[in-house]
Amino acid sequence: MKQVVHAACPHDCPDACGVLITVQDGRATKIQGDPEHPVTRGFLCAKVAKYLDRVYSPDRVLYPLRRIGPKGPEAGQQSFAPHGQPGAAVPTQTDRTQTWERISWDQALDEIASRLRAISAEFGSEAILPYSFGGTLGALNSASMDRRFFHRLGASQLERAICSAAGEAGLESVLGVKMGTEPEQFRHAKYIIAWASNIHANNVHLWPFITEARRNGAKLVVIDPYRTRTAACADWYLPINPGTDAALALGMMHVIIGENLHDADYVSKYTLGFEQLREKVKEYPPEKVAQWTGISTEDIRTLALEYATVRPSVIRLNYGVQRSEGGGMATRAIVMLPCILGSWKEIGGGLQMSTSGATAFKTEALKRPDLMKVALGREARTINMVELGRVLNTLNDPPVKALFVYGSNPAAVAPRHNEVVRGLLRPDLFTVVHEQFFTDTTDYADIVLPATTFFEHKDLQKAYGHYYVQVSNQAIAPLGECRSNVELFRAMAERMGFEEECFRETVDEMIDAALDSTDPWLEGISRERLEQGQVRLNFGASGARPPVSGAELRSAGQPKAAVPTQPEPFLPFAHGGFRTASGKAELYSEAVKALGLDPVADFTPPSESRHGTKQGTLPLELLARKADNFLNTTFSNVPSVREMEETGLLEISAPDAKARGIGDGDRVRVFNHRGDIVLKARVDGKVQPGVVSATLNWVKTTPGSQSINALTSEKLTDMGNSATFYSVLVEVELSKPSP
Numbered sequence: 001m002k003q004v005v006h007a008a009c010p011h012d013c014p015d016a017c018g019v020l021i022t023v024q025d026g027r028a029t030k031i032q033g034d035p036e037h038p039v040t041r042g043f044l045c046a047k048v049a050k051y052l053d054r055v056y057s058p059d060r061v062l063y064p065l066r067r068i069g070p071k072g073p074e075a076g077q078q079s080f081a082p083h084g085q086p087g088a089a090v091p092t093q094t095d096r097t098q099t100w101e102r103i104s105w106d107q108a109l110d111e112i113a114s115r116l117r118a119i120s121a122e123f124g125s126e127a128i129l130p131y132s133f134g135g136t137l138g139a140l141n142s143a144s145m146d147r148r149f150f151h152r153l154g155a156s157q158l159e160r161a162i163c164s165a166a167g168e169a170g171l172e173s174v175l176g177v178k179m180g181t182e183p184e185q186f187r188h189a190k191y192i193i194a195w196a197s198n199i200h201a202n203n204v205h206l207w208p209f210i211t212e213a214r215r216n217g218a219k220l221v222v223i224d225p226y227r228t229r230t231a232a233c234a235d236w237y238l239p240i241n242p243g244t245d246a247a248l249a250l251g252m253m254h255v256i257i258g259e260n261l262h263d264a265d266y267v268s269k270y271t272l273g274f275e276q277l278r279e280k281v282k283e284y285p286p287e288k289v290a291q292w293t294g295i296s297t298e299d300i301r302t303l304a305l306e307y308a309t310v311r312p313s314v315i316r317l318n319y320g321v322q323r324s325e326g327g328g329m330a331t332r333a334i335v336m337l338p339c340i341l342g343s344w345k346e347i348g349g350g351l352q353m354s355t356s357g358a359t360a361f362k363t364e365a366l367k368r369p370d371l372m373k374v375a376l377g378r379e380a381r382t383i384n385m386v387e388l389g390r391v392l393n394t395l396n397d398p399p400v401k402a403l404f405v406y407g408s409n410p411a412a413v414a415p416r417h418n419e420v421v422r423g424l425l426r427p428d429l430f431t432v433v434h435e436q437f438f439t440d441t442t443d444y445a446d447i448v449l450p451a452t453t454f455f456e457h458k459d460l461q462k463a464y465g466h467y468y469v470q471v472s473n474q475a476i477a478p479l480g481e482c483r484s485n486v487e488l489f490r491a492m493a494e495r496m497g498f499e500e501e502c503f504r505e506t507v508d509e510m511i512d513a514a515l516d517s518t519d520p521w522l523e524g525i526s527r528e529r530l531e532q533g534q535v536r537l538n539f540g541a542s543g544a545r546p547p548v549s550g551a552e553l554r555s556a557g558q559p560k561a562a563v564p565t566q567p568e569p570f571l572p573f574a575h576g577g578f579r580t581a582s583g584k585a586e587l588y589s590e591a592v593k594a595l596g597l598d599p600v601a602d603f604t605p606p607s608e609s610r611h612g613t614k615q616g617t618l619p620l621e622l623l624a625r626k627a628d629n630f631l632n633t634t635f636s637n638v639p640s641v642r643e644m645e646e647t648g649l650l651e652i653s654a655p656d657a658k659a660r661g662i663g664d665g666d667r668v669r670v671f672n673h674r675g676d677i678v679l680k681a682r683v684d685g686k687v688q689p690g691v692v693s694a695t696l697n698w699v700k701t702t703p704g705s706q707s708i709n710a711l712t713s714e715k716l717t718d719m720g721n722s723a724t725f726y727s728v729l730v731e732v733e734l735s736k737p738s739p
């Protein structure tokens with residue numbers, strides 16, 4: 001029996017691809033991109049194209065396990081040979097019988113329930129902390145039964161701010177909602193800025209639209225301190241000093257407003273605070289901005305003039321800018337650019353950072369925050385996931401006594417790695433990890449539970465990089481004794497004796513509940529329809545926010561060829577439609593002022609940067625970046641994917657290498673007051689003097705089992721309480737060979 005199942009990729013990626021899985025006699029035999037999905041267009045990224053290797057990997061966690069050995073990294077992980085050496089990328093099977101004993105699900109659930117009950121009785125239920133993030137973005141498996149369970153339990157709440165919270169706050173401070181230009185419209189742009197956006201690696205389905213635009217004469221500009229694959233094929237690459245983007249955006253607006261190139265009509269109708277902005281940008285002449293950004297005065301002027309006059313112009317802003325101390329403000333300043341140009345009116349104009357605000361599933365029904373009241377009579381305290389190290393080691397009233405991890409690998413991805421590990425090693429901490437693989441975090445678990453992949457469960461999927469909704473159908477039966485997040489927490493609720501009806505809801509009932517939203521854009525979108533394939537949000541049915549018609553745009557001076565007939569382009573802010581308190585694009589924001597920040601925008605150098613207050617303590621700015629072929633740490637253990645990615649490198653400029661007597665290929669020690677890590681120097685011109693770069697991956701697959709996050713800080717961003725992975729000062733020296 002052969003069938004093709006329509007699924008959706010749930011990994012933490014803007015593209016949310018439509019996926020076709022061929023299943024033969026119960027086994028998945030082929031994966032491909034859905035040719036009918038207008039953004040996926042029949043292809044998948046290189047890593048998910050190899051997904052059968054991941055699903056059927058011999059390293060999957062298949063049964064519940066109880067620890068019998070000491071906590072800490074497993075023996076045998078050096079078996080991951082470094083890239084490019086004989087036997088590279090072939091992990092040998094670790095002998096786990098010294099560390100784990102297999103137990104039944106019943107035993108596991110009983111043991112966890114009794115430990116959680118005992119901890120609640122002694123320390124209060126808030127001594128229990130759930131920890132989850134981007135393993136799956138499926139609406140159900142990322143935030144439904146799990147939230148119901150922890151709310152009903154009265155556990156601490158987790159502030160999930162490790163990724164994008166600063167950027168989201170900055171974006172919403174201007175637009176009031178996370179929406180932007182449709183990816184399909186990039187094909188109509190004439191000027192495209194990829195701002196902190198490694199499209200080739202992190203958002204690859206936008207690339208064909210950019211290629212099409214460039215075939216029609218569009219120019220692609222990349223603004224990034226690292227010469228990414230995307231930068232390497234740009235028309236113009238502008239290396240910027242890390243964390244200085246707010247200054248660049250303010251400098252561009254200085255030029256644009258100074259030359260009267262803004263859209264006065266759009267500005268007066270749909271924005272608030274333009275006069276304050278006009279005053280503010282006077283403080284940012286290109287000459288001054290050049291000193292911070294490292295981009296010349298002339299280039300800043302050219303960029304501003306081209307961006308304002310070569311139209312339609314569009315910005316793909318990704319989250320790189322907001323992993324910096326001033327990340328919220330940087331995003332805010334950049335998002336003002338299309339607002340003063342009025343480029344939101346144009347097909348192929350505007351800006352995209354996230355589109356996720358358009359899909360308004362009924363998440364309250366999925367998460368049931370009201371259940372906290374049942375347990376506590378109030379809301380539970382909130383703990384920021386970025387501060388895990390500090391929390392595990394120093395928090396009291398009550399301390400965290402149980403940690404329940406699912407869909408995340410905090411022992412690799414959280415900043416201040418050495419503190420995180422110190423906390424995870426606490427003998428009195430009870431840790432449960434629900435995982436697909438034996439990750440860095442399972443190394444510290446008391447109980448490991450086996451998790452399904454998206455092939456093995458059903459879910460509902462929205463996107464943060466386009467406007468299509470999908471149901472991901474289940475393709476194969478769960479491997480071994482794997483359970484989905486939904487089924488795990490349903491079983492946990494039963495063990496804890498929670499009697500609320502919601503814990504018995506089926507997956508289909510939950511999908512229906514999520515879609516049972518009053519939002520007009522979800523009107524007519526049913527589970528039954530989505531089970532057949534993706535559906536675009538129903539913008540046409542929205543009486544409140546009418547889309548602009550092709551005819552209207554032509555009369556507004558758009559070239560005829562730029563107006564596609566099907567489907568009607570979605571222009572969220574062509575006629576205002578901002579969802580801020582004022583209903584306008586807020587160039588001046590009372591909410592930002594209430595945070596103690598400049599209500600318009602300003603630039604403050606990150607404290608850990610060459611212009612910041614800690615300048616001079618250490619000389620080099622570190623970008624602790626993502627790997628092109630992994631997804632955060634996911635995929636870093638899959639041999640066929642590892643082959644594509646060289647890990648364990650420190651990229652450094654030739655002058656910085658020379659000044660330290662470092663040659664290409666030398667072993668170097670990278671350090672600051674938080675920790676150190678030994679890497680292999682790569683002197684290939686991808687970073688400017690003053691900047692070094694290294695990538696995130698599994699700690700245990702890095703030679704010496706080290707993490708780049710040993711160097712990163714728990715300091716939070718100016719808005720959104722997010723992580724500052726890209727505001728880090730370090731020094732580098734030749735590593736002495738180990739004795």
Ligand SMILES: Nc1nc2c(c(=O)[nH]1)N[C@H]1C(S)=C(S)[C@@H](COP(=O)(O)OP(=O)(O)OC[C@H]3O[C@@H](n4cnc5c(=O)[nH]c(N)nc54)[C@H](O)[C@@H]3O)O[C@H]1N2
Pocket residue numbers: 012013014134163164195196197198199201202203223224225226228240241242243244245318319320321323324623625626627628629630631632633726
């Ligand atoms: N292949 C791959 N794809 C991914 C991921 C992955 O790990 N690998 N991760 C997924 C996740 S979780 C997310 S959040 C998205 C994130 O997607 P992106 O936002 O694209 O992620 P980053 O790689 O953090 O940052 C993008 C670029 O910003 C640059 N950058 C760093 N600091 C600065 C700065 O101060 N100014 C400017 N202008 N640029 C800067 C970085 O060098 C990087 O090239 O991608 C998703 N897709």
Ligand SMILES: Nc1nc2c(c(=O)[nH]1)N[C@H]1C(S)=C(S)[C@@H](COP(=O)(O)OP(=O)(O)OC[C@H]3O[C@@H](n4cnc5c(=O)[nH]c(N)nc54)[C@H](O)[C@@H]3O)O[C@H]1N2
Pocket residue numbers: 012132133134135136141162163164405406407408409410412413414434435436437439451452453454484485624625626631632633634696708709712725
């Ligand atoms: N230095 C540095 N650190 C970073 C970043 C950086 O750029 N630099 N990026 C940050 C960002 S943007 C993010 S989003 C975070 C990402 O942090 P995480 O979300 O923790 O990302 P991953 O490392 O991909 O770990 C996800 C884990 O979930 C598991 N998983 C997948 N699906 C399921 C499922 O259905 N159920 C369960 N139970 N498990 C599942 C996977 O096997 C994987 O081990 O990392 C952050 N850390």
Ligand code: SF4
Pocket residue numbers: 009010011013014015016017044045046048049204205631
């Ligand atoms: S990781 Fe992103 S690009 Fe790759 S298949 Fe999934 S959604 Fe598509």
Ligand SMILES: [Mo]
Pocket residue numbers: 012134163164
């Ligand atoms: Mo992320």
